[in-house]
Amino acid sequence: MPVYENLREPENGLVMVRGRIGGDGAPFNLGEATVSRAAVRLSTGELGFGYTLGAIGRRRMIALCDALVQSDEFAGAVESQVIAPLRTRMISERNRTAAETAATRVDFYTLVRGEG
Secondary structure, three states, X not given: OOOEEEEEEEEEEEEEEEEEEOOOOEEEEEEEEEEEEEEEEEOOOOEEEEEEEOOOOOXXXXXXXXXXXXXXXXXXXXXXXXXXXXXXXXXXXHHHHHHHHHHOOOOOOXXXXXXX
């Protein structure tokens, strides 16, 4: 891994989450959410930024992956060792949730009654 410097030390903050309601989709303020961010620069010049919901400790790692994926030397390794496993896990969780939802599905029939 190349040497990097922190452009923005990892920090937490708040953002306002907006929602929409009603038939016209009128926006309203739903509430605040904690967001974490970091920024790094590789010794080769690539910049990486990491933003995530919550106050977790991996925001610098997200920024590093963002910078490394821009590098010709490290992009393939980040794809195969970081992004592909995350994609596989995300698809697996999505399929599991879909299967659980399908198991509780109820089909409703509209019955037409004849007169007489």
